[in-house]
Amino acid sequence: MLQSFLSYMNSTVTPGEAGNYIWATIYILVIFAMISLCVIIMNWGERKALAHFQIRLGPMRVGPHGLLQPFADAIKLMTKEDIMPAQADKLAYWMAPYVVLVAVFTTYTVIPFGRTHAVTDMNIGIMFILGVASLEVLGIVLAGWASNSHYPLLGSLRSSAQMVSYEVAMGLTVISAIMMTSLNETGVGTLSMIGIVLAQYEQGAWFIFKFFPLGLIAFAIFAIAMVAETNRAPFDLPEAESELVAGFHTEYSGFRWSLFMLGEYAAMIAVSSVATTLWLGGWMRPFPNWLAGPTWDFIFSLFPAITFLILAGLTFYNVARMPKHPAFKIQTAGLAVFGALLGFIGLVFLIPAVRVRIFDIYWFMIKVAIFMYLYIWYRATWPRYRFDQLMKVGWKVLLPTALGVLILTAVVGVLR
Amino acid sequence: MSNSSFYETDVQRQDGTFLDANELVLNMGPQHPSTHGVLRVVLKLDGEKVLGLDCVIGYLHRGVEKIAEHRTYAQFAPYVDRMDYVAAVSNGLGYCLAVEKLIGVQAPPRAEYIRVIITELQRIASHDVWLGTHVLDVGAITPLFYTFRDREEILKIFEKYCGARLTTHAFRIGGCQYETYEGFEKDVKKFCDFVEPKIDEYEELLTGNRIWIDRTKNVGVLKGKDCIELGVTGPVLRAAGVKWDLRKAQPYSGYEKFDFEIPVGTNGDTYDRYLVRIAEMRQSVKILRQAIEGIPEGPIMAKVPKVLKPPVGEVYVSIEAPKGELGYFIVSDGSTRPYRVRVRPPSFVNLQALDKMCRGALVADVVAVIGTLDIVLGEVDR
Amino acid sequence: MSLAPLLRKVLLVDLLKGLSVTFKYQHPKEIQTEQYPMQRPEIAERYRGLPRLNVNPDNAQTLCIACDLCAIACPEHLIVVKSERNPTTKRKELISWTVDVSRCMFCGLCEEACSTDALELSQDYEFATYDRNHFILDRETLEKGTQPTVYEK
Numbered sequence: 001m002l003q004s005f006l007s008y009m010n011s012t013v014t015p016g017e018a019g020n021y022i023w024a025t026i027y028i029l030v031i032f033a034m035i036s037l038c039v040i041i042m043n044w045g046e047r048k049a050l051a052h053f054q055i056r057l058g059p060m061r062v063g064p065h066g067l068l069q070p071f072a073d074a075i076k077l078m079t080k081e082d083i084m085p086a087q088a089d090k091l092a093y094w095m096a097p098y099v100v101l102v103a104v105f106t107t108y109t110v111i112p113f114g115r116t117h118a119v120t121d122m123n124i125g126i127m128f129i130l131g132v133a134s135l136e137v138l139g140i141v142l143a144g145w146a147s148n149s150h151y152p153l154l155g156s157l158r159s160s161a162q163m164v165s166y167e168v169a170m171g172l173t174v175i176s177a178i179m180m181t182s183l184n185e186t187g188v189g190t191l192s193m194i195g196i197v198l199a200q201y202e203q204g205a206w207f208i209f210k211f212f213p214l215g216l217i218a219f220a221i222f223a224i225a226m227v228a229e230t231n232r233a234p235f236d237l238p239e240a241e242s243e244l245v246a247g248f249h250t251e252y253s254g255f256r257w258s259l260f261m262l263g264e265y266a267a268m269i270a271v272s273s274v275a276t277t278l279w280l281g282g283w284m285r286p287f288p289n290w291l292a293g294p295t296w297d298f299i300f301s302l303f304p305a306i307t308f309l310i311l312a313g314l315t316f317y318n319v320a321r322m323p324k325h326p327a328f329k330i331q332t333a334g335l336a337v338f339g340a341l342l343g344f345i346g347l348v349f350l351i352p353a354v355r356v357r358i359f360d361i362y363w364f365m366i367k368v369a370i371f372m373y374l375y376i377w378y379r380a381t382w383p384r385y386r387f388d389q390l391m392k393v394g395w396k397v398l399l400p401t402a403l404g405v406l407i408l409t410a411v412v413g414v415l416r
Numbered sequence: 417m418s419n420s421s422f423y424e425t426d427v428q429r430q431d432g433t434f435l436d437a438n439e440l441v442l443n444m445g446p447q448h449p450s451t452h453g454v455l456r457v458v459l460k461l462d463g464e465k466v467l468g469l470d471c472v473i474g475y476l477h478r479g480v481e482k483i484a485e486h487r488t489y490a491q492f493a494p495y496v497d498r499m500d501y502v503a504a505v506s507n508g509l510g511y512c513l514a515v516e517k518l519i520g521v522q523a524p525p526r527a528e529y530i531r532v533i534i535t536e537l538q539r540i541a542s543h544d545v546w547l548g549t550h551v552l553d554v555g556a557i558t559p560l561f562y563t564f565r566d567r568e569e570i571l572k573i574f575e576k577y578c579g580a581r582l583t584t585h586a587f588r589i590g591g592c593q594y595e596t597y598e599g600f601e602k603d604v605k606k607f608c609d610f611v612e613p614k615i616d617e618y619e620e621l622l623t624g625n626r627i628w629i630d631r632t633k634n635v636g637v638l639k640g641k642d643c644i645e646l647g648v649t650g651p652v653l654r655a656a657g658v659k660w661d662l663r664k665a666q667p668y669s670g671y672e673k674f675d676f677e678i679p680v681g682t683n684g685d686t687y688d689r690y691l692v693r694i695a696e697m698r699q700s701v702k703i704l705r706q707a708i709e710g711i712p713e714g715p716i717m718a719k720v721p722k723v724l725k726p727p728v729g730e731v732y733v734s735i736e737a738p739k740g741e742l743g744y745f746i747v748s749d750g751s752t753r754p755y756r757v758r759v760r761p762p763s764f765v766n767l768q769a770l771d772k773m774c775r776g777a778l779v780a781d782v783v784a785v786i787g788t789l790d791i792v793l794g795e796v797d798r
Numbered sequence: 799m800s801l802a803p804l805l806r807k808v809l810l811v812d813l814l815k816g817l818s819v820t821f822k823y824q825h826p827k828e829i830q831t832e833q834y835p836m837q838r839p840e841i842a843e844r845y846r847g848l849p850r851l852n853v854n855p856d857n858a859q860t861l862c863i864a865c866d867l868c869a870i871a872c873p874e875h876l877i878v879v880k881s882e883r884n885p886t887t888k889r890k891e892l893i894s895w896t897v898d899v900s901r902c903m904f905c906g907l908c909e910e911a912c913s914t915d916a917l918e919l920s921q922d923y924e925f926a927t928y929d930r931n932h933f934i935l936d937r938e939t940l941e942k943g944t945q946p947t948v949y950e951k
Contacts (some may be wrong), residue, residue, distance in 0.1 A: 384555025494905035579844035
């Protein structure tokens, strides 16, 4: 067992491909924990970013700059009374959040955070993701139906219609990306997530810039459809607060509600990862072909450490700016500890063994983080679409455009 | 018969149909994020389509009109601020004008100018609240904070002028109690310069935005004829193309001295009402600039007896409040207390158009229409 | 449709314009939040807060002449003035003065009725308490005047 544990250490493929079950299990656990951590960070980040868009400060009291707010919320949600409506369909009500959660987290098995940083590489990776992700809608419909209440019912009906119709446009743009992978000597494309990234490396361009502007349009359609897929503003109809109170999770509270939230945010990260993989070169650093060579590799591998050291520096700058009176002593100390932690992580990332393994994850997460920021930015800016308009945009604008892009991609690809 | 089934049958009666499996009765409110207080709307839905609706009001009823019968004329003035609490000053102005007409007193010119300045500031504040909450209902969560920042500047001026921010009790019968504070003119001018670019910013956020246009164009259409039949007033009426503004039609408190326009719309839909209110905010700024330039010196209080005993009689005075025609009907029996006070609140009358505007629309439109009517439940229920 | 509006529509110019507005507001100097109680609002001089009974600074005698005008002016009848005629000086003297601020709407009518500047609405706006009885303020409390909660600096 130890043998198989150690044998993988210098492998250049994912544990799934290597058939190493121990490492696969470790990867699954680490990814689950890390995604949960990302959701927590995202929770804090969204509140802060949204607050700054809205000329507010956001959480400031629980911990320095509200850093402990998500943990406080988590404790609150865990200890809250678990309410189940008397008229609810008990089994379905109980099951719904888990269906959502399982569907979302299953997609992470094939998302590659690096060449070796994925649980496994499936030759139908992208199909698997689209298939499993569409199961999420079942959980939402189940929640709406089981609550036995009007608002959740309306919310879940909206959700099912929305997700089904936007998946069509999404699928078509994914096909045009897959077609782009086949532009090599063999003329054989791939559905594997790792294969798609490697194809972008071989062709020397992210697919967003391929056949300009076809790749860009396809990416834009995917980006719009993915916002609709994850029920975020301006397509947040299933949980439209001002219309349906809280939509499909109106009757949920406490822990079950937090599972829905975890699922929603994890789904946002998942679809952003897919977008990154398909269009933005996945884990690849910028200019892997143009600025090739060990020197550039070294320079770009320093980026994670530099980022964390800059973050640490910013934190210490804020420590100096904290109000001076004694009520803030503990908060200031806490912020200093947080800064020291960030600095320590930055220093760890300088160690060559860590540096080499971490930097592809870093570039991947940076790309995903940009999507997360966009999600918040959209939410802060735009009004919400009405249901019929949402359908109109999905079927009458996105779908024909996606079809056109698909056909043009095929034509241009053949003529090339 | 339980309470809810009573209202269900009420909805059925309006359409002459009966509840069957295809129809869904949805209780919107009184606890709902976008009913602007404690309005309860019983919706009859076919899927998401609204077949009919019924407003249930009275959750905020405090009996303001009855309270008036047990207070002296001066004592009742603070209570009217509590009706439309986002435009308290306008309420106070209407009441003071009504009592002044009853006792035959005219406020001095300086008091009239101060009244115009304060009420126009209040109009901008009220429209700020409307814009923020209406846009929030339609789904954009950010403009609310921007408009409330602007409103805060107005409330700061109010606080400096009369000592209160929301329920101001700024005016008294016969004029104003408070002389302007030092730097009042400067503050108002500064506010005018501050708010105009901000209004441009809101327009940049919304006016051309395709989602906003989709959500508001041809939603909750109310034509001019229907408006007049229903007694709807204010921006809702003007957005339907009827040029009716009491500040021009029957000027009060010296409004005839100011040069401003009445913005009107054409379609009478939610988008036009939005444009009309935005234009009104600009016109208010225009009035403010003129008023602050031309403010005369002189007394701020007319000669009013300490104990008010109006002659026997009745009077109806209406003003153009931010939400529409706000009227006070006061009957005096010659004693120190009014025999009867009846308020004609704009929100209550405008709310009656909700059913007509929402038939055939979707649930999301109901929310948008409630927002665009700019109702304040304190005024609806009184 | 002419070309320019069509291009604007295809390139989502209207949506991007909105995004630019919200983006600009991220600058920290735009933040409006006031971190009460560390940061305190500026209270206007005329602010109508908790009432206060003024005393003559020279001899620490109350300025109130127990004329009862404030009690009459109060729309909610919250003020109770008790007085007694002093047999030697033949003047009315104040015995007790109470106000129930739990129902007070701070309209300022009592302040305006007062003919000697004895009654004044102060700038104190922090009167939250755990007991409703604390809202009934007597003469001693009112004469002490504004007692804002002092937070440790």
